[in-house]
Amino acid sequence: MEFRDCIRNMRKTSYAKENGSIKDTSGFMDCSNGINPFGISGRVLNSLKNFDVTKLNTYPKPALNLKNIIMEYWKGINVIDEDQIVLGDGSIELIYKINKLFVDNQSLVLGYSPQFSDYVDDVQANGGIYESYILEGSNNFRMDPEQFMDRMDRGHSLFYLDNPNNPTGQVIDVEDLEKIVTKAAEYDRPVIIDEAYGDFIPKELSAVSLVNKFNNLIVIRSLSKGIGLAGIRAGYIVTSKEIAEQYRKISNPYEMNSIARHLAEAAIQDTDFMTDCCEKIILIKGKFIKALSKLQVLETSESVPIMTLKHPDNGTDLEKLLLDQEIKSVSCKEFVGLGQNYVRLMINPDIDRLIAGVQRVEDQVK
Incomplete structure (x- = not known):
C-alpha cells in the first residue's frame, strides 16, 4: 500500500507503551509515570x-x-x-x-x-x-x-x-x-x-x-x-x-x-489540593536529591515531581539497574541528547524506600 513517506520512514520514539513488561512488576515502586504522585483530590x-x-x-x-x-x-x-x-x-x-x-x-x-x-x-x-x-x-x-x-x-x-x-x-x-x-x-x-x-x-x-x-x-x-x-x-x-x-x-x-x-x-x-501536593513534593524531592552521592540530577525545579538521573558510566543501562531494585523509571535513550545511562524518575511518597533502592545502585558505581 502507498503510505505517506514521512510515516513509512519515521522511527517512533515515544517512551509511552500500552503493553506492560513480560516481567511481573506489580510489586515494584512505580516512578515511571508523569502524574501526580499523590493521586487525585x-x-x-x-x-x-x-x-x-x-x-x-x-x-x-x-x-x-x-x-x-x-x-x-x-x-x-x-x-x-x-x-x-x-x-x-x-x-x-x-x-x-x-x-x-x-x-x-x-x-x-x-x-x-x-x-x-x-x-x-x-x-x-x-x-x-x-x-x-x-x-x-x-x-x-x-x-x-x-x-x-x-x-x-x-x-x-x-x-x-x-x-x-x-x-x-x-x-x-x-x-x-x-x-x-x-x-x-x-x-x-x-x-x-x-x-x-x-x-x-x-x-x-x-x-x-x-x-x-x-x-x-x-x-x-x-x-x-x-x-x-x-x-x-x-x-x-x-x-x-x-x-x-x-x-x-x-x-x-x-x-x-x-x-x-x-x-x-x-x-x-480545588487549588488547595495542588498547593498541598507541591509542598509535599518540595520536601521529599529535596530529601531525595540530598541523599545522592554518585548519580547526578540534571537541572530541575523543586516542586516538579519528575527529574532526570544520570549514571556516570555512559555504557550503563540505568533503567535496568533500577528495575533490579524493583524501581520502575523511564529510560532516556529515546530523548535527543541523552542516552541509556539517564532515566526520568518521578518522585514517590515512599521516599525512604526510593532512597534505599537508588543508594544500592550507587553502591555499584566504581
Whole structure:
C-alpha cells in the first residue's frame, strides 16, 4: 500500500507503551509515570459520585461552565475570554491538531532537547523537520534562552518549548519566555508553550500571563499531571482569538467528553489540593536529591515531581539497574541528547524506600 513517506520512514520514539513488561512488576515502586504522585483530590472523587449517568446517552453540552471556571482560575494572572479557550482530549491531542495548523512537508520546527519526544514524532509524522537546540552537559543541561534565541530565524515555521521540561522538570522563567515569543512575533511565527506539568509551578510563572500581549502564543494545559486526571484524557489551550478560530476549523464541538468536563470543573477549582501536593513534593524531592552521592540530577525545579538521573558510566543501562531494585523509571535513550545511562524518575511518597533502592545502585558505581 502507498503510505505517506514521512510515516513509512519515521522511527517512533515515544517512551509511552500500552503493553506492560513480560516481567511481573506489580510489586515494584512505580516512578515511571508523569502524574501526580499523590493521586487525585477528594473533591474530584465526590464529583464523580455525583455524575449524572444519563448524560452518557447524549452529546456533551456546551462547555461554557467549564470555560468560566478556567477563566476564573486565571483571573489573577490574566483576563482571558471564552473565545481564547479550546478544549481537547488530553494535551497530546491538542499538539496533534496544532501541528496540523502549522506543519506540513519540509516545515522546520525549532525546539530544545531533551524534551517531550512524542512532539518530535508528530512533527515528523506531518512531514516536518524537527531541529534541536541541544542542552549542554557542561551546564547540567540547563536551558539557556539566549542560545535558543540565537538559533531562531524566519526559516522556522514554529517554535516549541515544554515548560516545565519533560524529562528534567526544569522551568524557564516567564521573562525569558516573553523574550522568545517576542522574537518569534517579529518573524510572524507561532510559539507553543507546552505546560503539561504547569500545575506544579506557581501560576505567575505560566505563559498564560503573556497570551494577551501576543497574537502568536499557544499555551497548552493538561489535566493529566498535577490535577491527576490522566485516565480521562482532558486538556485545553489558551491562545489568541485568531489562532483559536483556525483551530476550531479542524476540531469538533464535542472534544472532551461529558465525564471529563464534569470532573475537570471540580479539579480546577480545588487549588488547595495542588498547593498541598507541591509542598509535599518540595520536601521529599529535596530529601531525595540530598541523599545522592554518585548519580547526578540534571537541572530541575523543586516542586516538579519528575527529574532526570544520570549514571556516570555512559555504557550503563540505568533503567535496568533500577528495575533490579524493583524501581520502575523511564529510560532516556529515546530523548535527543541523552542516552541509556539517564532515566526520568518521578518522585514517590515512599521516599525512604526510593532512597534505599537508588543508594544500592550507587553502591555499584566504581
